[in-house]
Amino acid sequence: MRKLFVSVAGAALSLAATSAMAQEDCGKVSMAEMNWASAGAIANIDKFILENGYGCTVELVPGDTMPTFTSMNEKAEPDIAPELWINAVREPLDRAVAEGELIIGGEVLNEGGVEGFWVPTSIAEEHNIYTVEDALARPDLFPGAEDESKGAWFTCPTGWNCRITTGNQFRAFDAEEKGFTLVDPGSAAGLDGSLARANERGQGWLGYYWAPTAILGKYDMTLLDIGAPHDKEEWDTCTVIEDCPDPKPNAWVKSEVFTVVTDDFANKAGVAMDYVKGRTWDNRTAGKVLAWMSENQATNEDGAYYFLENYEDVWSKWVPDDVAEKVKAAL
Numbered sequence: 001m002r003k004l005f006v007s008v009a010g011a012a013l014s015l016a017a018t019s020a021m022a023q024e025d026c027g028k029v030s031m032a033e034m035n036w037a038s039a040g041a042i043a044n045i046d047k048f049i050l051e052n053g054y055g056c057t058v059e060l061v062p063g064d065t066m067p068t069f070t071s072m073n074e075k076a077e078p079d080i081a082p083e084l085w086i087n088a089v090r091e092p093l094d095r096a097v098a099e100g101e102l103i104i105g106g107e108v109l110n111e112g113g114v115e116g117f118w119v120p121t122s123i124a125e126e127h128n129i130y131t132v133e134d135a136l137a138r139p140d141l142f143p144g145a146e147d148e149s150k151g152a153w154f155t156c157p158t159g160w161n162c163r164i165t166t167g168n169q170f171r172a173f174d175a176e177e178k179g180f181t182l183v184d185p186g187s188a189a190g191l192d193g194s195l196a197r198a199n200e201r202g203q204g205w206l207g208y209y210w211a212p213t214a215i216l217g218k219y220d221m222t223l224l225d226i227g228a229p230h231d232k233e234e235w236d237t238c239t240v241i242e243d244c245p246d247p248k249p250n251a252w253v254k255s256e257v258f259t260v261v262t263d264d265f266a267n268k269a270g271v272a273m274d275y276v277k278g279r280t281w282d283n284r285t286a287g288k289v290l291a292w293m294s295e296n297q298a299t300n301e302d303g304a305y306y307f308l309e310n311y312e313d314v315w316s317k318w319v320p321d322d323v324a325e326k327v328k329a330a331l
Contacts, residue, residue, distance in 0.1 A: 026056040030078035032063030039083035044304035052330035053323035054272040079265035105259035105276040113255030115210045123204045124222040131225040139179035141204035151180040154207025166208045168247035214294035217287025226251045279318045
């Protein structure tokens, strides 16, 4: 009996030592805090969970898509890019993965980055408007043009690439002939203001926007079906070219957004790598967190605490029960 006790105790000590070693192995981790809101928030969420749930020591470093990717690829630092929009670095990333230098983790935005034309969901549901053509058939529902007999289709401010694509799509759909005017909002604030004003007044709004963003987290908007697939050749030779003579309707390609880590991190992180592979959220949840941050002038760290305190049903699915308990205890 005494031998059995000693054996069981030894096994328990061994398991405890293994668990402690796994946490210690995670060690110091450098993580890019990208300079846009969704990426800044998820970096701080990761920091809190990795430190309090997995025993890592996380240092956040400033980041942006190309500089961060280049540094990870050439210098193996930082260890983690929590939100990398990989369409912009597809070819060199594929090479780095093939060579074993970088590893693609989970799809952090499981719907991807989304661009297109939106209308308020209340208008979509009331009037059965779910495609661009549906909207164009009802210019009376979309006020905002100087000529009140016309519907307003809001484009992007001067200098934004989406101004060109939106202008070409406007012509591709013959929107002017269908009673619409392309409206320049003047600035990012003007674009946001027009969308917010329409929603606050219960009016229609039709225009370009993207997700996840704070304003689409605050207002319930429906993305319209363009009625055509993404045609890359058409996109490259016409859709993104100023005043293309014969544009055609063309859907935006989904922006794939993944976590990318260095091989060094994957080798030392232990079970923390499972978290990096499995952690994901949808655009609506991300948008609601961004909306709270915007309304409260909150920092990325504030946004992380807000999410962890109010969306346990989301993040608790990312981690085992014992890790979830450690995270909750640290809040």
